[in-house]
Amino acid sequence: MSAEATKADDGHTKPRADKPTIIRCQDLGRTFWRGKERLDVLEELDLEIPEGSFEALMGPSGSGKTTLLNIIAGLDRPTRGRIEVAGKSLGDLSEAALAKWRSQTIGFVFQHFNLIPVLTAVENVELPLLLTKVPASERKKRAQTALRVVGLEDRMDHRPQQLSGGQEQRVGIARAIVHDPKIIVADEPTGELDRQSADDVLTLLERLNREFDKTILMVTHDPAAAERASVLRKLDKGRLS
Amino acid sequence: MIPIRYNLRNLAVRRATTLATALGVGLVVFVLAAALMLTEGLRRTLSRSGQPDNAVVMRKGSDNELSSSIANTQVGQIASAPGVKKDADGRPLAVGDVVAVIFADLANGKGKSNIVIRGVTPEGIAFRPEVKVVEGTLPRPGTEEVMVGRKIARRFEGLDLGGELELRKNRSAKVVGVFEAGGSSYESEVWGDLDYVAGAFGREGMVSMVRVRLESPALFDGFAAAVEQDKRLGFDAMPELEFYEKASEQTAVFITAMGVIIAVFFSIGAMIGAMITMYGAVANRRSEIGVLRALGFSRTTILVSFLFESVLLSLLGGLLGIAAASTLGMVKFSMMNFQTFSEIVFAFEPTSEILISALVFGGVMGVIGGFLPAIRAARTAPIEAMRG
Ligand SMILES: Nc1ncnc2c1ncn2[C@@H]1O[C@H](COP(=O)(O)OP(=O)(O)OP(=O)(O)O)[C@@H](O)[C@H]1O
Ligand SMILES: [Mg+2]
Numbered sequence: 001m002s003a004e005a006t007k008a009d010d011g012h013t014k015p016r017a018d019k020p021t022i023i024r025c026q027d028l029g030r031t032f033w034r035g036k037e038r039l040d041v042l043e044e045l046d047l048e049i050p051e052g053s054f055e056a057l058m059g060p061s062g063s064g065k066t067t068l069l070n071i072i073a074g075l076d077r078p079t080r081g082r083i084e085v086a087g088k089s090l091g092d093l094s095e096a097a098l099a100k101w102r103s104q105t106i107g108f109v110f111q112h113f114n115l116i117p118v119l120t121a122v123e124n125v126e127l128p129l130l131l132t133k134v135p136a137s138e139r140k141k142r143a144q145t146a147l148r149v150v151g152l153e154d155r156m157d158h159r160p161q162q163l164s165g166g167q168e169q170r171v172g173i174a175r176a177i178v179h180d181p182k183i184i185v186a187d188e189p190t191g192e193l194d195r196q197s198a199d200d201v202l203t204l205l206e207r208l209n210r211e212f213d214k215t216i217l218m219v220t221h222d223p224a225a226a227e228r229a230s231v232l233r234k235l236d237k238g239r240l241s
Numbered sequence: 242m243i244p245i246r247y248n249l250r251n252l253a254v255r256r257a258t259t260l261a262t263a264l265g266v267g268l269v270v271f272v273l274a275a276a277l278m279l280t281e282g283l284r285r286t287l288s289r290s291g292q293p294d295n296a297v298v299m300r301k302g303s304d305n306e307l308s309s310s311i312a313n314t315q316v317g318q319i320a321s322a323p324g325v326k327k328d329a330d331g332r333p334l335a336v337g338d339v340v341a342v343i344f345a346d347l348a349n350g351k352g353k354s355n356i357v358i359r360g361v362t363p364e365g366i367a368f369r370p371e372v373k374v375v376e377g378t379l380p381r382p383g384t385e386e387v388m389v390g391r392k393i394a395r396r397f398e399g400l401d402l403g404g405e406l407e408l409r410k411n412r413s414a415k416v417v418g419v420f421e422a423g424g425s426s427y428e429s430e431v432w433g434d435l436d437y438v439a440g441a442f443g444r445e446g447m448v449s450m451v452r453v454r455l456e457s458p459a460l461f462d463g464f465a466a467a468v469e470q471d472k473r474l475g476f477d478a479m480p481e482l483e484f485y486e487k488a489s490e491q492t493a494v495f496i497t498a499m500g501v502i503i504a505v506f507f508s509i510g511a512m513i514g515a516m517i518t519m520y521g522a523v524a525n526r527r528s529e530i531g532v533l534r535a536l537g538f539s540r541t542t543i544l545v546s547f548l549f550e551s552v553l554l555s556l557l558g559g560l561l562g563i564a565a566a567s568t569l570g571m572v573k574f575s576m577m578n579f580q581t582f583s584e585i586v587f588a589f590e591p592t593s594e595i596l597i598s599a600l601v602f603g604g605v606m607g608v609i610g611g612f613l614p615a616i617r618a619a620r621t622a623p624i625e626a627m628r629g
Binding site for chain 1: 243247528531534537622627
């Protein structure tokens, strides 16, 4: 992590024209088929997100927020259109190359935390580093550093079930930043948390955006959460407004 | 690579299922190891009976001592063949025994079984220096006295020091000694005087088979050629080791085949067990696998990890199986040798080779049983991480 080096001077990340675009969707479409029934979840969607932005994506249930997030994070592929993230045209990548790209570029924060139950906090956080060439001793140090960033230095060796929901999500965030990805995607990261824990998590995301210059794309139903982002986008019936 | 502790802890977390599945695999490994150990025990017992510098001569066409018969008068002819060793007095080391089988009551009323009765001369006993009386005395030549092998003493009614054994109606034998013979199959026999035994079974003037000691094992070919030369006599010579190997061959093949058939049959069940367990594990951990895929772990890595977990599971069972099988080393086993129709007593022989191959068999079951579940795990789409 390069915290000091990238610390923003003004502490604010309003979308700025001088920042290069890190996520670009052009004419994006995603169609699902349920038997013979066609479901156009995303249609002719254009989106540009500048580097270092903290954006919230809202919209009714079923509007395609998760679908869009999956495509941007390289978990799913669009049916039509172009998608370019962090300088890579994702459509050109093979499945294996896409997996490798994800492991270097994206940090994931999930609604249900999705920690591996049999691994301790520090082992969970270490996971993304297993895909790198970082040596074992160094991996552990970096995982510990990431847990310190999220304020869980005293919970390193706890299993997920020994943690509160808010703590689990902070471990999830540590896991999302340990390999220093450019982009963090979070699908309803506060969806299962009480107000206080949710606020802690949001404060943390804000910090990651400001101090570590992470581009964050967060899907949420919570207006208070959306407040904290610098840009709010609304998705309805497959289109952005 | 996904760390091994991930698999180990998952096995530990679902310990009841793990144990049940492992026991299934363990049972198969146990059965397989037991059968192989039994075969090995039989093979060793019989091979201890043969000496490398001994040769046997039988009637052509017979493949065991019971069906062979050679006239007393022809023994000298065999003894004079080239290569036969001479004792200090210049007499050739060649002996003929009479061998018969009786059907006798087992001790404590457990039914009946066969006993091999061997009629021997004093030279015949001296020919086998491994034979040692451990209780009582040697039977006196020319009497109805007999000695019994250590392994069957007390297994049969009357086969005890001072006991009586009926060879034929009105032809009883008196037990005066118990002997051991280096763990060989002789220890499952009753030995008496040559003429008394021959008389009891109406085999006067005959021996079953002739054993000779050769100057060296290398001289066998010359000896055999000389003995087999006269086709009218119809003799067949064989190194003694080979004779005993052949004598155990069918039984050994039978035990191994039974063991392997049972093990393979059971292993289908155990592999299905492992497969069900692993399918369950994959289903329970679907979103977890999705997370690993989302983080960038490849399909191959996931496949290997789950296959590995299945192998760990079955190796655990395999270890239980061979641990249980090893304790069989203390169990004596008695069964019919179909080629001699006699009861032979031997032990399960746990060799490291047998235990390792049984364990490997267990591991292979894990690979086969875990393969389809591991493929299913590897096919998990990364978007599964996003579903709850
Ligand atoms: N793999 C799929 N196959 C078929 N239909 C799908 C698939 N994934 C999503 N859908 C459908 O696409 C639509 C949009 O789903 P999506 O999960 O993107 O919505 P969302 O905006 O995230 O909703 P929510 O707020 O409830 O999470 C839904 O109607 C859903 O049923
Ligand atoms: Mg959603």
